[in-house]
Amino acid sequence: MKRYPYAAPLVLLLCFSFACQDKAAxxxxxxxxxxxxxxxxxxxxxxxxxxxxxxxxxxxxxxTDGTKYISDGAFIPRDGLGETFRDFYGALQEMNFIFEKKExxxxxxxxxxxxxxAHYTAVTKEGQNIDERAIFTSVYKRANGxxxxxxxxxxxxx
Numbered sequence: 001m002k003r004y005p006y007a008a009p010l011v012l013l014l015c016f017s018f019a020c021q022d023k024a025a026x027x028x029x030x031x032x033x034x035x036x037x038x039x040x041x042x043x044x045x046x047x048x049x050x051x052x053x054x055x056x057x058x059x060x061x062x063x064t065d066g067t068k069y070i071s072d073g074a075f076i077p078r079d080g081l082g083e084t085f086r087d088f089y090g091a092l093q094e095m096n097f098i099f100e101k102k103e104x105x106x107x108x109x110x111x112x113x114x115x116x117x118a119h120y121t122a123v124t125k126e127g128q129n130i131d132e133r134a135i136f137t138s139v140y141k142r143a144n145g146x147x148x149x150x151x152x153x154x155x156x157x158x
Contacts (some may be wrong), residue, residue, distance in 0.1 A: 006079040035104045038112045038140050041147050042102055049120070051096040054085035062141055062148040069083045095122040100133075112147070117157075133157045 041060065048056035058081045061067055067078035076084050089095070101116040115137045122130040138152040 030109065031106045034106045034109070036113055037147050038104045038114050039102060041140065041149075042099055042114055042138075045149075046097050046099055046118075050095055052089035052092055052095055054082060054089050057085050057090055058082045060149055061152075062143065062150045063140070064112070064143070064150065068151055069149075070151070072154065072156055091124055093123045093127075095120060110142045110152075112140045114140060118154075 017067045028111065045060050048060065061078060061081055063078065065078075069076045069084070071084075095116055095119040098119065099116055099118050103115050105113045105115070107113060112118070115135075117129040117133060117135050119133050120130070121132075124130065134154050134156050136152065136154045140147045
């Protein structure tokens with residue numbers, strides 16, 4: 001019986017190579033799923049904002065300590081979000097909110113960052129038209145299989 005001393009290392013190397021490719025493919029598949037989940041969450045946020053649904057917008061934020069929203073430099077903690085959104089949306093007749101650009105960066109299996117620009121038009125109850133653009137960054141955290149906004153920052157572009 002002939003022995004091939006290099007056969008075992010070669011087989012191990014081939015198996016390891018395929019396992020790494022499978023792991024990389026799985027990692028890319030998981031990353032793509034996370035990106036899709038964050039984009040869907042952002043679409044849900046835009047829809048809730050357009051409907052002036054303060055409660056749904058608030059519920060898209062995490063309920064964990066440290067959750068906050070920074071709007072044009074004003075820090076709003078989690079427990080102040082509902083009131084803030086109700087006050088803002090309550091002054092409007094209608095709103096159309098869209099993300100003009102979204103980019104998702106997956107940091108790990110539990111954290112992703114959404115950045116981009118948004119455009120919204122609105123009409124106040126007094127009949128004043130609003131047309132504004134903003135840039136934003138939102139950090140999403142996954143807890144119990146659900147993605148929610150942990151921290152979000154929005155600044156108007158003047």
